[in-house]
Amino acid sequence: xxxxxxxxxxxxxxxxxxxxxxxxxxxxxxxxxxxxxxxxxxxxxxxxxxxxxxxxxxxxxxxxxxxxxxxxxxxxxxxxxxxxxxxxxxxxxxxxxxxxxxxxxxxxxxxxxxxxxxxxxxxxxxxxxxxxxxxxxxxxxxxxxxxxxxxxxxxxxxxxxxxxxxxxxxxxxxxxxxxxxxxxxxxxxxxxxxxxxxxxxxxxxxxxxxxxxxxxxxxxxxxxxxxxxxxxxxxxxxxxxxxxxxxxxxxxxxxxxxxxxxxxxxxxxxxxxxxxxxxxxxxxxxxxxxxxxxxxxxxxxxxxxxxxxxxxxxxxxxxxxxxxxxxxxxxxxxxxxxxxxxxxxxxxxxxxxxxxxxxxxxxxxxxxxxxxxxxxxxxxxxxxxxxxxx
Amino acid sequence: xxxxxxxxxxxxxxxxxxxxxxxxxxxxxxxxxxxxxxxxxxxxxxxxxxxxxxxxxxxxxxxxxxxxxxxxxxxxxxxxxxxxxxxxxxxxxxxxxxxxxxxxxxxxxxxxxxxxxxxxxxxxxxxxxxxxxxxxxxxxxxxxxxxxxxxxxxxxxxxxxxxxxxxxxxxxxxxxxxxxxxxxxxxxxxxxxxxxxxxxxxxxxxxxxxxxxxxxxxxxxxxxxxxxxxxxxxxxxxxxxxxxxxxxxxxxxxxxxxxxxxxxxxxxxxxxxxxxxxxxxxxxxxxxxxxxxxxxxxxxxxxxxxxxxxxxxxxxxxxxxxxxxxxxxxxxxxxxxxxxxxxxxxxxx
Amino acid sequence: xxxxxxxxxxxxxxxxxxxxxxxxxxxxxxxxxxxxxxxxxxxxxxxxxxxxxxxxxxxxxxxxxxxxxxxxxxxxxxxxxxxxxxxxxxxxxxxxxxxxxxxxxxxxxxxxxxxxxxxxx
Numbered sequence: 121x122x123x124x125x126x127x128x129x130x131x132x133x134x135x136x137x138x139x140x141x142x143x144x145x146x147x148x149x150x151x152x153x154x155x156x157x158x159x160x161x162x163x164x165x166x167x168x169x170x171x172x173x174x175x176x177x178x179x180x181x182x183x184x185x186x187x188x189x190x191x192x193x194x195x196x197x198x199x200x201x202x203x204x205x206x207x208x209x210x211x212x213x214x215x216x217x218x219x220x221x222x223x224x225x226x227x228x229x230x231x232x233x234x235x236x237x238x239x240x241x242x243x244x245x246x247x248x249x250x251x252x253x254x255x256x257x258x259x260x261x262x263x264x265x266x267x268x269x270x271x272x273x274x275x276x277x278x279x280x281x282x283x284x285x286x287x288x289x290x291x292x293x294x295x296x297x298x299x300x301x302x303x304x305x306x307x308x309x310x311x312x313x314x315x316x317x318x319x320x321x322x323x324x325x326x327x328x329x330x331x332x333x334x335x336x337x338x339x340x341x342x343x344x345x346x347x348x349x350x351x352x353x354x355x356x357x358x359x360x361x362x363x364x365x366x367x368x369x370x371x372x373x374x375x376x377x378x379x380x381x382x383x384x385x386x387x388x389x390x391x392x393x394x395x396x397x398x399x400x401x402x403x404x405x406x407x408x409x410x411x412x413x414x415x416x417x418x419x420x421x422x423x424x425x426x427x428x429x430x431x432x433x434x435x436x437x438x439x440x441x442x443x444x445x446x447x448x449x450x451x452x453x454x455x456x457x458x459x460x461x462x463x464x465x466x467x468x469x470x471x472x473x474x475x476x477x478x479x480x481x482x483x484x485x486x487x488x489x490x491x492x493x494x495x496x497x498x499x500x501x502x503x504x505x506x507x508x509x510x
Numbered sequence: 511x512x513x514x515x516x517x518x519x520x521x522x523x524x525x526x527x528x529x530x531x532x533x534x535x536x537x538x539x540x541x542x543x544x545x546x547x548x549x550x551x552x553x554x555x556x557x558x559x560x561x562x563x564x565x566x567x568x569x570x571x572x573x574x575x576x577x578x579x580x581x582x583x584x585x586x587x588x589x590x591x592x593x594x595x596x597x598x599x600x601x602x603x604x605x606x607x608x609x610x611x612x613x614x615x616x617x618x619x620x621x622x623x624x625x626x627x628x629x630x631x632x633x634x635x636x637x638x639x640x641x642x643x644x645x646x647x648x649x650x651x652x653x654x655x656x657x658x659x660x661x662x663x664x665x666x667x668x669x670x671x672x673x674x675x676x677x678x679x680x681x682x683x684x685x686x687x688x689x690x691x692x693x694x695x696x697x698x699x700x701x702x703x704x705x706x707x708x709x710x711x712x713x714x715x716x717x718x719x720x721x722x723x724x725x726x727x728x729x730x731x732x733x734x735x736x737x738x739x740x741x742x743x744x745x746x747x748x749x750x751x752x753x754x755x756x757x758x759x760x761x762x763x764x765x766x767x768x769x770x771x772x773x774x775x776x777x778x779x780x781x782x783x784x785x786x787x788x789x790x791x792x793x794x795x796x797x798x799x800x801x802x803x804x805x806x807x808x809x810x811x812x813x814x815x816x817x818x819x820x821x822x823x824x825x826x827x828x829x830x831x832x833x834x835x836x837x838x839x840x841x842x843x844x845x846x847x848x849x850x851x852x853x854x855x856x857x858x859x
Numbered sequence: 860x861x862x863x864x865x866x867x868x869x870x871x872x873x874x875x876x877x878x879x880x881x882x883x884x885x886x887x888x889x890x891x892x893x894x895x896x897x898x899x900x901x902x903x904x905x906x907x908x909x910x911x912x913x914x915x916x917x918x919x920x921x922x923x924x925x926x927x928x929x930x931x932x933x934x935x936x937x938x939x940x941x942x943x944x945x946x947x948x949x950x951x952x953x954x955x956x957x958x959x960x961x962x963x964x965x966x967x968x969x970x971x972x973x974x975x976x977x978x979x980x
Contacts, residue, residue, distance in 0.1 A: 242825025591877030654899035757884035
């Protein structure tokens with residue numbers, strides 16, 4: 121045999137399918153990968169540190185930019201920790217709306233994942249179909265909070281505003297329409313021979329290893345571990361909804377695909393239940409020290425004006441302590457560990473980014489694969505660099 | 511002298527037609543893919559964006575002509591020219607229509623074909639096989655890693671479909687008994703029972719299998735989805751032409767589209783009766799226009815299949831393509847040859 | 860005139876088109892090379908090493924086989940062209956080619972079973 125050399129090649133940060141600015145240094149023997157070294161930090165924004173200089177509400181608006189494919193979920197995770205620090209009860213209507221928004225967000229996030237993943241593997245049309253539906257979800261978001269991506273819809277103790285008139289009907293129309301569309305994506309991919317060849321058996325990881333590597337979310341469930349924080353540690357009233365936790369068998373790229381597709385269907389189910397059982401009442405807790413008083417009371421009530429003035433000037437000041445409330449985001453376990461020193465600004469905020477934990481196993485998954493498979497594996501882990509680099 | 515002039519005019523006309531086919535095809539592809547994906551595609555430059563490809567070409571013309579210092583300069587410049595030249599070469603032997611005197615403009619009728627060589631099919635094979643060199647040399651001479659990977663993939667691809675590409679046409683040679691494309695087309699004239707055209711797809715039970723084999727190999731040869739490995743943009747950024755810019759890039763782009771049109775034209779000629787169709791040819795003065803129309807219509811429907819494939823299918827991995835080429839296409843084409851031979855010997859005896 | 864002349868003309872037109880295009884874009888486009896621009900493209904990072912290495916081509920054996928089988932395939936063409944005429948005289952011509960293809964096929968099966976087509980390892 122002729123002695124050959126391996127080739128070291130940079131994949132990313134400026135590459136079409138490293139999902140942002142992930143940089144992988146690959147050592148290739150032919151097109152087979154000998155070694156993968158991921159480099160991160162090309163999208164470092166210093167959000168965690170900046171949070172220490174912002175009031176809780178201001179800091180929340182920055183979480184939109186972390187996992188920019190599911191801002192509602194970041195907001196929720198941040199708010200849940202804050203609310204635990206503050207010790208405020210969220211009214212049932214606000215909780216139901218939060219669930220509604222989160223499940224819509226999960227669908228939107230999975231749609232982006234499906235579209236880009238399929239595009240990476242070469243199925244171009246799926247991407248545009250997915251973005252067509254995601255557009256509708258973003259329109260729904262825009263209706264409630266005025267923003268499509270940087271939503272910042274949640275507040276300590278509830279929501280920034282109640283739902284507009286007729287909103288639930290529009291969500292219902294969307295879900296009815298969307299459920300047929302999922303069959304359409306499946307029709308294009310699930311039993312497509314080429315898709316199967318590119319995904320089945322690629323990037324396998326078994327349940328034990330997946331747990332040891334700190335996998336969470338759909339990636340973990342694809343390996344056969346039925347771990348879903350919505351079931352195990354319910355938050356925002358998830359215990360009231362009836363849904364299944366889809367699990368895979370082999371833990372390969374194909375199973376991760378199937379799990380996410382099934383999750384979109386389950387999310388649609390949850391949304392339907394939330395619509396059917398939407399409670400009436402206030403959209404934000406009645407806690408004068410924490411939540412802003414209704415706008416119209418400012419002109420008539422001296423107390424309301426004072427509370428408004430204090431909250432705006434000083435911010436909400438939770439008692440000293442710490443809190444961590446995990447939620448099941450579209451990528452996995454997401455939570456903010458927050459330390460309060462009693463001031464209006466968090467002493468320390470630390471995020472548990474699911475993509476970061478899921479990404480660390482990539483070198484192991486990529487070993488011995490071909491470059492084309494690596495692309496499929498990266499896509500199947502569903503990373504968002506905004507969240508990884510923070 | 512007048513003979514040489516006619517040749518030159520013919521060549522120029524065919525060359526221009528092939529080149530003008532590129533903007534049409536680009537526009538056609540973008541439009542068809544767009545509508546398959548529920549969007550409009552180019553809309554602004556000209557009515558329904560028909561002038562978009564021309565705008566793109568002009569833009570590329572004025573782009574910086576980038577020469578990477580690490581490149582092997584001669585080969586780097588040669589590669590796109592090679593790709594382009596071999597792509598148009600195939601059109602010189604394809605008959606586009608019957609004989610014509612251009613509505614009485616000429617005293618003697620001329621065939622709508624640049625030249626009728628008795629080994630026309632072999633010329634096409636050699637020309638298209640040379641086209642791979644354009645890609646391989648481009649990838650190698652860039653002296654950059656992604657293009658190198660693209661070039662290697664192109665080699666792998668060539669080694670897996672080229673064989674079946676050649677063998678899939680053997681059935682046609684048996685049916686037509688000639689390598690001249692003109693005779694191949696003429697052997698497909700007429701109708702069965704007055705309504706089924708005597709195209710080679712219908713002439714033998716194996717015709718359709720051979721057609722499928724040829725078309726699959728043709729898609730692979732032109733590096734189109736699902737076999738677009740040498741330029742798989744989600745894997746190799748831009749593949750073999752990563753280091754190319756300006757008109758040099760445009761040449762690869764044009765070569766790819768000319769190749770697509772060429773493969774469709776060859777498939778039309780070999781399997782779908784070339785310019786034959788209802789009302790084509792004959793003694794009427796406009797018969798040749800109808801023939802040409804049939805030819806173009808058939809080519810466009812094959813191009814539509816190209817676009818359709820691209821909009822639908824994911825990409826294969828290149829070892830899977832090789833396995834597919836060797837373990838399926840090659841044995842399948844051998845079986846097709848034998849089956850056709852058996853069928854013919856039953857027919858003639 | 861020889862029917863090959865048009866082929867030559869076509870080739871010249873193609874070459875001419877290519878050369879003219881490249882020269883034209885040379886004059887029409889701007890040219891501002893910078894050190895960063897001159898680097899080979901590697902996703903925006905300074906390349907590690909260089910592309911001129913003895914790179915492993917795993918499918919080497921398959922390309923060799925391709926040349927072998929392509930050579931063999933060439934012999935099918937002349938037979939195919941005259942087959943229709945000769946087939947009238949019986950099955951002998953068919954059997955000839957069947958035998959030839961059987962030999963090719965045997966070689967192909969041998970190569971397959973030997974694992975030469977599985978180049979992954």
